[in-house]
Amino acid sequence: MSDSRMSNDSRTLLMVLAWAWVGVPFAFGVYELVLKLTQLFAG
Amino acid sequence: MISPARSPFTPAFLDRSRTVAPPGWSRWLIPPAALSVHLAIGQAYAWSVFKPPLESSLGLSGTMSALPFQLGIVMLGLSAAFGGTLVERNGPRWAMFVSMTCFSSGFLLSAFGVAIGQFWLVVLGYGFIGGIGLGIGYISPVSTLIKWFPDRPGMATGIAIMGFGGGALIASPWSAGMLSTFGTDTTGIAQTFLVHGIVYAAFMSVGVLLVRVPPEGWLPQGWTPSRAAAKPLVTTADVSARNAIRTPQFWCLWIVLCLNVTAGIGILEKAAPMIRDFFSGTATPVAVGAAAGFVALLSLANMAGRFVWSSTSDLIGRKNIYRVYLGVGGLLYLTIALAGDSSKPLFIMCTIGILSFYGGGFATVPAYLKDLFGTYQVGAIHGRLLTAWSVAGVLGPLIINAIADAQRAAGRSGPALYTTSLYIMIALLVIGFAANELIRPVAEKFHERVPETPATR
Known part of the structure; x- marks a missing residue:
């Protein structure tokens, strides 16, 4: 990852990739949690 | 103010001076850097997934199988309390690197320990070494986030610390799935620990690479x-x-x-x-x-x-x-x-x-x-x-x-x-x-x- 001035496009791409890197696993965790949550209303 | 001198044991790449953000660097890249550490170390709260397989495969009591987690939490508190000044001096990249190294090598040592039937290596690896990774990792992005978001410090640290809670949500089903794939005998647990060590090292390394400190005197536009x-x-x-x-x-x-x-x-x-x-x-x-x-x-x-x-x-x-x-x-x-x-x-x-x-x-x-x-x-x-x-x-x-x-x-x-x-x-x-x-x-x-x-x- 270079410290030099980046173009707008590469900055946007980096932003999307960085948030996806943490967002996708987090969404998986929340999805699994919601699956468990349904048991509260089923029971 | 904080000494700019670098410890002789700190590689240049990790030095605070090398992490100063270049012009145009968005502060919104710092929360994902923080999350890549907090989502990983939040795994600690999913330790209970490993308890029953460890108990049955190594013949441990419930109290014994809780030891790595308990020592990990003790080490979290101690390393955060005593390592905080070092984190401030050496900067967030150094802290995240130390956290990544300790946390992932803790898993690797635990994998070795389970493979050879030596539970004390799991306590040492996950509890002691991994626990240092928890403490240093927990505080590593706090100061940096506050400096990037002086206008919204509560929101910025809230995102990171929410990640610590989210880490267990990810790890719990993931670890359970891996144990059911590899098996719950010593070989299966060792393989699961090994994969955890490698994947968490890769996941946290993005935070190490991405984190930047704001240039001296930087302030958000329009804010004083x-x-x-x-x-x-x-x-x-x-x-x-x-x-x-x-x-x-x-x-x-x-x-x-x-x-x-x-x-x-x-x-x-x-x-x-x-x-x-x-x-x-x-x-x-x-x-x-x-x-x-x-x-x-x-x-x-x-x-x-x-x-x-x-x-x-x-x-x-x-x-x-x-x-x-x-x-x-x-x-x-x-x-x-x-x-x-x-x-x-x-x-x-x-x-x-x-x-x-x-x-x-x-x-x-x-x-x-x-x-x-x-x-x-x-x-x-x-x-x-x-x-x-x-x-x-x-x-x-x-x-x-x-x-x-x-x-x-x-x-x-x-x-x-x-x-x-x-x-x-x-x-x-x-x-x-x-x-x-x-x-x-x-x-x-x-x-x-x-x-x-x-x-x-």
Whole structure:
């Protein structure tokens, strides 16, 4: 990852990739949690 | 101010000076860097997934299999308390690298230990070495986030600390799935630990690469420190970590955090049996599956509270939000105690509120420290304050469990098992509320001296 001035496009791409890197696993965790949550209303 | 000198043991790549953001670097890249560390180390709360396979494959008791986790939490508190100054001196990239190295190598050593049937290596690896990774990792992005988001410090640290809660949500199903694939014998557990070590190293390395500190004097566009300082309790002065622990404000906040966490952790730790016990004598008792759903709901409330309430504190002020956590939290406890088993929805709503305040208390405290002590060594001060968490982690479950056991032994059942604990929690929250009221701006004698002549470099 270079410290030099980046173009707008590469900055946007980096932003999307960085948030996806943490967002996708987090969404998986929340999805699994919601699956468990349904048991509260089923029971 | 912080010495720019680099330790001879610190590789140049990790040095603070190499992490200064270039022009155009977006501050919105810092939260994902922080999350890549917090989402990983949050795995600690999913340790229970490994307990039954370790017990059956290595012939351990429940107490023994909990040792790596317990030592890990002790090491979290100790390394955050004693390593905070190093984190401030060497910068966030160094801290994240140390955290990544310790946390992932802890898993690798544990994998080796299980493979050769030596449980003490799991305790050493996951508990001791991994625990250092937890503590350093937990405080690593705090100071940097506050410097990038001086206009919204509560929101910024709320995102990171929400990640610590989210880490267990990811790890729990992931680890369980891997154990069912590799098997629950020693070979399967060793392979699972090995994969964890490698994947977490890769995941956290993105944070190491991405994190940047703002250039000297950087401020968000259109924002000046004087705007924040106009709010009560917010200072523009700086207090060192050494001086901070000499102030009454630090110890008042220590009491506030400790008692707020005690009140929440007691319920969190015993949520499933508690809801079942509470409604056992009603026409609609709670099934095991529904109790598991209740635990999931509380985890969601805990996580959401970290972001929502911490962000709200940027608008209404830190002292006011803690008035809500402690005051409304106490009223919610009182409602549970008075309503007993008369209404399940009311019980669930109250516990959701309490757990959201528990999470909010954790997430808001770095911003409260920043308001009181400035940004100078806020990470190190936060590390020292986390000892309150260690105390509360013992105190909360102890109160709830000991009283419930005593009441059960006395032949009681239903809400009566918990009524005394609930009133104790209310009393603790009232003490915490009073401690919060005592917090005043830090006396000038504790402030760092501002150089009389302008810096020449």
